[in-house]
Amino acid sequence: MTNQDPTYEPNGTQPYTPETDAGYGEVASTNNEDFTNSTLDQTTDAQQKPEVKKSFAGSTWVALIVGAILLVLLLVFIMQNQENVQLQLFAWEMTFPIGAGMLIAAIAGALIMALVGGVRIIQLRRQVTHTNR
Known part of the structure; x- marks a missing residue:
C-alpha cells in the first residue's frame, strides 16, 4: 500500500471498510445525521423571521x-x-x-368600467339573497 491508495493507513492498522466493521459505520452515520439534523433545525429556527400576514390596510396603502x-x-x-x-x-x-x-376620455372609460362593475355586483347580491331564502 502507498500514500496514493485511499485505504492506506500510516500506523499499520487495517483500514476501515464496511466489511471489517459493519456496526461502526451504522452507529457513526446515525449519530452524525442526528447531530446534523438537530443542528440544522436549531439554526433554521433561529434564522427564520416571523411571517407577517397581508392586511387590508397594507393593500390599501400600496394602492394609494x-x-x-x-x-x-x-x-x-x-x-x-x-x-x-x-x-x-x-x-x-x-x-x-x-x-x-385625453383626461376626459380616460375618466369616461373609468366611469363606464365602474358602471359595468356596479351592475355585476348588484346582480351577484340579488343572486345571493334569493338563494338564502
Whole structure:
C-alpha cells in the first residue's frame, strides 16, 4: 500500500471498510445525521423571521401609492400636451388642449368600467339573497 491508495493507513492498522466493521459505520452515520439534523433545525429556527400576514390596510396603502404615482404621470402628460386641437364627436365640435381631451376620455372609460362593475355586483347580491331564502 502507498500514500496514493485511499485505504492506506500510516500506523499499520487495517483500514476501515464496511466489511471489517459493519456496526461502526451504522452507529457513526446515525449519530452524525442526528447531530446534523438537530443542528440544522436549531439554526433554521433561529434564522427564520416571523411571517407577517397581508392586511387590508397594507393593500390599501400600496394602492394609494400606485394611484399617486399614476396621478403625477398624468399631470406631467397634461402639462406637456397643451396644444389646442379640434375634437369631434358626432355633431359636436370642441377645441381644447389634447392633454385635457385625453383626461376626459380616460375618466369616461373609468366611469363606464365602474358602471359595468356596479351592475355585476348588484346582480351577484340579488343572486345571493334569493338563494338564502
